[in-house]
Structures are given as C-alpha cells and as structure tokens.
Ligand code: HDD
C-alpha cells in the first residue's frame with residue numbers, strides 16, 4: 001500500500017531542488033571570476049581572443065544565472081514550505097546570514113545587469129571590467145553566507161536550550177560555528193575549480209571535434225591552469241575538512257570510511273562492498289592514511305562508528321559518495337598538471353584525440369564531484385536536520401500534497417534543464433568563434 | 448521604537464517596492480504577448496524589451512528579500528504560513544520559473560516562439576493572482592488548527608468572494624500600473640505611437656482598479672469586521688489615495704505631464720498599501736499570529752536591523768546607478784547611446 005509520508009517526500013524534494021540548484025549556483029559563483037581573468041588578460045596583452053572569450057562566456061553565463069535564480073528562489077521558499085518547524089527554530093538563530101545573502105544577491109544582480117548591457121558603452125574596456133568585480137564578489141558572498149547556514153546545521157552554535165526554550169542567542173557565534181571555516185573554504189575553492197574545468201571542457205570539445213583555431217587552445221590552456229591551481233587548493237582544504245570532521249562530527253567520517261571500531265593507525269578504505277556479515281570486501285586499503293586524514297599523524301586514534309547508538313548512525317552509502325569525490329579530485333589535479341606539463345614540454349600527446357576526449361570529461365566529472373560532496377555532507381548528517389538538536393522528521397511539514405508538488409517540480413526541472421542545454425548549444429552553434437572574430441575585424445575596418 | 452514595528456515596516460516597504468516594479472514587469476510581459484495578437488508588435492516590442500531586460504533579476508531579489516526577511520524577523524511565520532502555503536506558493540514558484548527563464552531563453556537564445564511568449568504573458572498575470580492568495584489567507588477564516596498544526600481549508604478559500612476580489616484587484620492593478628509607467632517611459636523615449644497605445648490601456652484599466660479596491664473593502668466588512676473597523680479609523684489615508692488616483696487619471700486624460708502622472712500613481716498605491724498594512728496591525732495572520740508573538744529574540748532583531756542598515760547603504764547607490772543608466776538615461780531609453788565613458 002502506498003502511504004503518504006510528507007517527511008519522505010519533503011526530503012526527496014529538498015534534495016532534488018538543491019542538487020539541481022547547486023549545478024547552476026556553482027557556475028554562478030565561479031564563472032564571473034573566470035570571465036574577469038580572461039578579460040583582464042585580454043586587456044593586458046591586448047589580445048582580442050581573450051576579450052572574445054570573456055564575451056562569449058558572459059553570454060552563456062546569462063542563461064545559467066537565470067536558471068540559478070529561479071531554482072534558488074524555489075529552494076529559498078521551499079525551506080519554509082517543507083521544513084516549517086525547522087525554520088521556525090533555526091530562524092531564531094541563523095537567519096542573519098540568510099538575510100545578508102539577499103544583499104549579496106542584490107549586489108550581484110544589479111551589477112550583472114549593468115555589465116551585460118554596457119559592453120559597447122565604454123570607450124575604455126578596463127572600466128567595463130571593473131563592473132565584474134562586484135558581480136564576482138556578490139556571487140562568492142552568496143555562497144559564503146548560505147554555506148554558513150549549512151555549516152550551522154552540522155555544528156549548531158550560538159544558543160542554549162533551557163526547558164525547551166531558546167535562550168542566549170548570539171547570531172555571530174551561530175554564523176562562525178566550528179564547521180564554517182572549512183566548509184566555506186571548500187565550497188568556494190570547488191566552485192572556482194569546477195567552473196574552470198567546465199570552461200576547459202568546452203574548449204577541449206571544440207578541439208576534439210577538429211577545430212584548430214588558436215582561440216580554443218588559448219582557452220583550454222588558460223582554464224586548465226586555473227583549474228590546476230584550484231584543484232590543489234581543493235585537495236588541501238578537503239584534507240582540512242577531514243580533520244574538522246574527525247574533531248566535530250566523527251560519526252560522519254567513520255560512516256564515510258566504514259570505520260567501525262575505534263583504533264590507532266587506521267587505514268583508509270577505498271570503494272569495496274559490505275558482505276552479509278557486514279564485513280568490508282574488495283576495498284583498496286591504504287595503511288595509516290585514515291589517521292593522517294583525521295589528525296595528520298599516522299599513529300593517531302580514529303573514532304569508530306560503533307561508538308554511536310544505532311539510530312544515530314548515518315547511512316553507510318556515504319562511503320561511495322566520499323570515495324567518488326576524492327577520486328575525482330585526485331584525478332582532476334593529476335590530469336590538469338599533466339596537461340600543463342605536456343604543453344610546456346611540447347609533448348605530442350596534446351594533439352591526440354583520445355587525450356582530448358579525456359580532457360572533455362573534466363567538466364562533467366567536476367560537477368559530479370560537487371554532487372557527491374553534497375550528498376556526502378547531507379546524508380552524512382542524518383538522522384539530524386540540526387545535529388544534536390532536531391531530527392529530520394521533527395522539522396518536516398505536516399501539509400498534504402507534498403507528493404503532488406514533488407511531481408510538479410520534477411517536471412519543471414526536466415524542462416529547465418533540457419531547455420538551458422538546448423539554448424546554450426544553439427546560441428554558440430549559430431554564432432561560431434571564427435565568424436565572430438571576422439565580424440569584429442570588419443567592424444574595425446581591418447578588412 | 449519597538450523593534451517588531453521597525454521590522455515589519457522595513458519588510459512592508461520592500462514588498463511595496465516589489466509590487467510596483469514587478470507589476471510593471473508583469474504587465475509589460477502581458478502587453479508584449481497581447482501585441483502579438485493585436486498586431487501592434489512593431490509598436491510595443493522595442494520599448495518593452497529595452498526597459499525590461501536589464502532589471503528582471505533585480506526585481507526577483509525584492510521578492511527574495513521579503514520572504515527571507517519575514518522568516519528572519521518573524522520565525523513563526525515559517526511555521527504558520529510555511530505549512531499552509533505549500534500548494535499556492537509552489538504554483539507561484541513554477542510560474543516565476545517560466546517567466547525567469549523566458550528572459551534568458553528568449554532574449555539571448557533561440558528564435559521567438561509564439562507559444563512561449565503567450566505562456567510568459569499569461570504567467571505574468573497568474574503570478575500576482577497566486578501570490579495575492581497570501582493576503583486573502585492573512586484575513587483569517589481559512590486556516591484551522593488540527594493537532595497543533597495549521598491546515599489550509601481549500602474549499603472555503605476557493606468559494607470565498609473575498610478571494611476572487613483580491614485576485615481581480617491584483618490582476619487589474621498590475622495592468623494599470625504597468626500601462627501608466629510604460630506611457631511615461633514611451634513619452635521620454637519620444638516613441639509617440641507606443642505612447643498612444645499604452646495611454647489607452649492605462650485609462651482602460653484605471654476604472655476596474657478603483658472598483659475592485661472598493662469591492663474588497665466592502666467585503667471585508669462581512670469577512671473580518673475588526674479589520675474593517677481599523678480601516679474606517681484611518682479612512683483619510685484611503686480617501687487621499689483616491690484623490691491621487693483622480694490626479695493620475697486626469698493627467699493621462701489631458702495628455703500632459705506623464706511622469707507626474709506616474710508618481711501620483713505611486714503615491715496612490717503607497718497610501719492604500721500602507722493604509723492596508725497599518726489597519727492589519729498587529730496581526731500577521733488573523734487571529735492566530737500577531738507580530739508580537741511571532742517576533743524573533745532581541746539579539747537577532749538587533750543584528751538584522753544593523754545588517755539591514757549596512758546593506759541598505761550599499762544598495763542605494765547601486766540601485767541609483769542602475770536607474771541612471773537604464774531608466775532615466777534619455778539616450779539609452781531612446782536607443783541612441785554611444786560610447787562615451
Ligand atoms: C569539485 C568538487 C570537489 C572535490 C574535487 C572534492 N570535494 Fe570535498 N566536497 C565538495 C566538493 C569537492 C563540496 C560539494 O563542496 C562539499 C559538500 C559540502 C561541503 O561543505 O563541501 C564537500 C565536502 C567534503 C567533506 C565533508 C565536509 C562536511 O560534511 O562538513 C570532506 C571531508 C571533503 N569534502 C573532503 C575532500 C577531500 C579530502 C578531497 C580530496 C581530493 C575532496 N573533498 C575533493
């Protein structure tokens with residue numbers, strides 16, 4: 001029998017909206033920075049290829065922003081619609097960063113509007129580029145503030161509960177809770193990294209298809225370099241995130257690692273599966289590595305999952321989310337470093353079709369790592385919606401029709417997702433780089 | 448002064464901002480779609496595109512500001528309204544998504560699709576209609592508490608004349624506000640054909656606007672006597688609002704001072720909107736929730752107000768810049784701007 005369970009449908013709908021929003025939000029955070037880098041290089045080197053890169057990326061960016069804004073508005077409202085009890089409690093303590101976020105949106109939206117409609121109104125390109133700075137700052141700050149809210153859900157701080165009532169609320173302590181530093185740093189570096197790899201993928205795809213205009217090569221080389229820098233940063237911050245977990249949310253780390261017994265000199269398990277007895281089979285074991293990840297010391301003690309009562313253990317599936325994220329992170333660092341070396345040393349492999357195809361995969365892989373990272377972070381927090389304070393079912397709505405709304409939104413996201421991809425491809429197919437470069441040359445009378 | 452009042456005043460002001468700029472946007476979308484049928488596309492399309500494109504995202508943020516702010520200042524609204532509004536607001540979200548993506552997909556992307564333009568024009572009227580349900584619910588009588596949880600009474604809501612009067616007012620005032628603004632805009636742009644058409648629209652929608660507003664007050668008398676009495680206590684605000692309504696219509700009629708006509712419309716709506724808000728005090732949701740029992744703690748309230756002042760200081764110059772570049776820049780409005788910065 002089909003039983004209506006608003007909690008389950010609320011969870012699915014929240015997860016779905018966020019998983020969809022995060023793709024566009026990540027692009028929204030990272031791409032303005034990439035546009036600014038390209039435009040800056042273009043102005044400095046007086047190279048119109050980079051300026052054109054900035055222009056074309058901007059045009060595509062408008063589409064992704066639009067979807068980011070509509071899905072963001074959806075999740076913003078859904079937080080109250082689906083989790084009214086949670087928002088009523090959390091609203092007392094953590095609404096400050098949410099409120100600040102709206103100012104970041106304002107800032108970003110205003111300057112993005114101005115930037116888009118003033119490409120040809122400035123004699124001096126540098127002044128036009130200055131308009132991007134508030135866009136990039138606004139976007140990064142919106143990630144900054146919203147991630148604080150999520151950090152708060154993992155390590156609530158800044159209030160006391162006395163006889164069921166909230167007292168001693170300290171909004172700043174809630175914002176700067178223990179999870180904030182690593183979470184914010186990780187979310188920002190991964191957003192920049194992912195955006196760089198997505199743009200690199202586009203260039204690699206053109207080269208893969210046989211276009212050999214220098215424009216694509218410049219784009220690929222630049223974005224791979226930026227991607228490399230941010231993936232190194234990501235791995236470093238990811239390591240710090242592991243140390244954060246070991247100290248403040250050990251059950252999440254233990255679940256991610258299938259680390260059941262507390263022990264010293266713990267080894268890290270990659271992949272594998274659990275057999276009927278609940279023993280790990282077929283995993284790759286890296287000795288001492290878990291202790292290093294957790295405490296930076298190969299012999300240190302790592303808390304195991306069995307220390308926690310069964311009903312407070314996160315689902316074990318997070319192991320795969322974590323492993324996929326880490327593997328992708330390592331792979332992207334490696335491949336971008338390899339590409340960079342290959343270009344500098346003029347190795348022939350960069351002309352190889354298969355190699356180019358591997359580069360095409362970087363963008364999709366980075367997005368997948370983002371999704372896996374969030375799934376890990378969110379499922380790993382279960383059964384809590386506010387760790388240690390409120391369980392997920394207590395936060396959910398009691399309203400009817402959550403299931404119908406779920407179907408409605410699935411339809412909406414399908415339409416938005418497909419439409420944005422179709423519009424983006426059409427937009428660039430209709431107007432290939434080569435033609436645009438010619439048009440520009442003509443405009444300046446160089447023809 | 449009392450922090451709860453500061454909070455609600457700030458939020459109410461931003462909601463007013465949203466209502467005005469979103470009405471312009473929604474109405475313009477509708478006229479643009481309508482011009483496809485009425486064969487006036489060549490007259491209206493240009494002016495509407497020029498105004499709308501650069502500012503739509505900013506419009507949306509006004510709405511976001513309101514709903515994030517109200518949960519911040521009054522967390523209990525998340526509990527009451529969050530629970531009962533699941534269906535109406537989800538529908539609004541979907542309509543907003545259709546409109547938001549239209550800009551991107553249509554303006555920058557593929558070629559015109561008639562179907563999408565109609566959907567877009569229609570969504571512009573359905574959004575105010577669906578959002579206005581929130582105001583209806585706030586009047587009380589549509590929410591019951593079952594086992595401590597609020598529940599929306601869909602049937603009562605659907606068959607209440609109050610619901611439909613508020614829906615009608617929201618739709619016609621969108622068209623009225625928008626047509627009046629675009630008339631003034633077309634006048635500045637010296638686009639006289641467009642101005643002529645839009646002025647007729649503005650005049651045509653003025654009557655229905657004032658009639659439906661009167662209808663609502665009359666219905667409140669039966670539906671919520673307490674609120675009706677509060678309205679009567681500040682009847683002068685509504686009376687003054689009526690005076691400004693007449694000024695706008697006269698100016699449009701005599702074809703003079705279009706910008707002044709628009710400002711007078713703003714004053715008309717501001718008086719009515721704040722009059723409504725003040726007479727609603729202290730209830731957020733009759734009779735379950737007042738601004739005092741729903742208010743956040745003092746530490747958070749103070750932090751939010753400080754954040755608001757700091758944010759506002761950043762916001763005002765930026766909004767001013769945006770308006771100067773696109774709204775009040777005569778060269779841009781006329782489409783004659785050159786490189787000159
Ligand atoms: C391109 C994306 C990407 C890549 C390559 C990585 N991560 Fe990550 N990771 C994220 C994207 C991400 C994320 C989506 O941004 C998360 C989800 C929640 C969060 O705070 O960041 C995340 C969460 C997250 C967490 C959980 C934090 C928490 O729940 O509080 C840990 C421990 C790590 N990561 C560690 C790593 C390590 C050791 C990596 C080594 C390569 C790594 N991540 C690569």
Ligand code: HEM
Pocket residue numbers: 011012014015016018019020021022083146147149150153371374375378379381382384385392
């Ligand atoms: C943006 C990337 C994010 C993704 C992809 C994501 C994904 C998910 C998923 C898959 C779930 C369901 C978990 C489960 O049912 O076991 C979930 C739950 C939830 N997330 Fe996230 N999340 C993200 C960020 C955030 C942020 C920033 C917040 C808060 C500000 C948040 C708040 C919630 C809430 C309230 C729930 C429901 C309660 C729960 O199941 O714990 N999420 N999210």
Ligand code: HEM
Pocket residue numbers: 021022024025026027028029064065066068069070071072073074075076079105106109139140142143146147187191504507508511
């Ligand atoms: C519960 C979680 C979230 C909520 C409630 C939320 C809310 C919103 C809202 C309301 C908007 C639309 C703003 C507008 O109208 O301009 C938006 C857009 C945006 N969000 Fe989210 N968001 C969430 C998660 C995230 C995360 C995790 C990130 C970053 C990592 C993020 C980054 C952005 C950015 C950059 C935009 C601007 C749109 C763009 O430029 O593409 N959001 N979000």
